[in-house]
Amino acid sequence: MTEIRHIVFDIGKVLIHYDPELPFRRLIADDDKRTWFLAEVCTSDWNVEQDRGRSWEEAEALLIERHPDEHDNIRSFRRHWHEMVPHAYEDSVAIMEGLIDAGHDVTMLTNFAADTFVEARNIFPFLNRPRGVTVSGEVKLIKPDEKIFDLHASSFGLEPASTLFIDDSQKNVDGAKRAGWNAVLFQDAETLRADLARYGIAA
Known part of the structure; x- marks a missing residue:
């Protein structure tokens, strides 16, 4: 198994709750x-x-x-x-921040309108902690299109085979895999910890 050197988080329903x-x-x-x-x-x-x-x-x-x-x-x-977006998933946020604190390279890739993402960053300051983010509304590409995964990788210098993506949507997980990434379907924090462990990452 290729060593994972980059971890990429989705946001909605992984780090923050969303219900229109x-x-x-x-x-x-x-x-x-x-x-x-x-x-x-x-x-x-x-x-x-x-x-x-x-x-x-x-x-x-x-x-x-x-x-x-x-x-x-x-x-x-x-x-x-x-x-x-009434609240964050504190256990998922704790995992992400723990990975950052441990020195892992963490970025975010999200389907989000550009202006509401600015608002979300003000509501949830932890969204400013990762090294960077690709926001679909800013780049005019959207998951699961492989092009947004390629853009994110090139923008942040990620090696696809050494990248692990975490998303709550199976079609987005599949899109990441088509782009050559490793990817897991987010279900809950406990499952995520187990998924990270399978890739040799303590969380």
């Missing part, structure tokens, strides 16, 4: 209406385009044209984004 329903439980009290809104209006597919680099202004205008009666709720998605 949280503010809308207050904003749309009716369960059926809220379910419809997040499934048919502010959908996951719509939101991922902001992770790909589309501006919120363009994204909101697109939906408001289609659903003019939902104008306020559509605007509320970005306006109340901070409520969607």
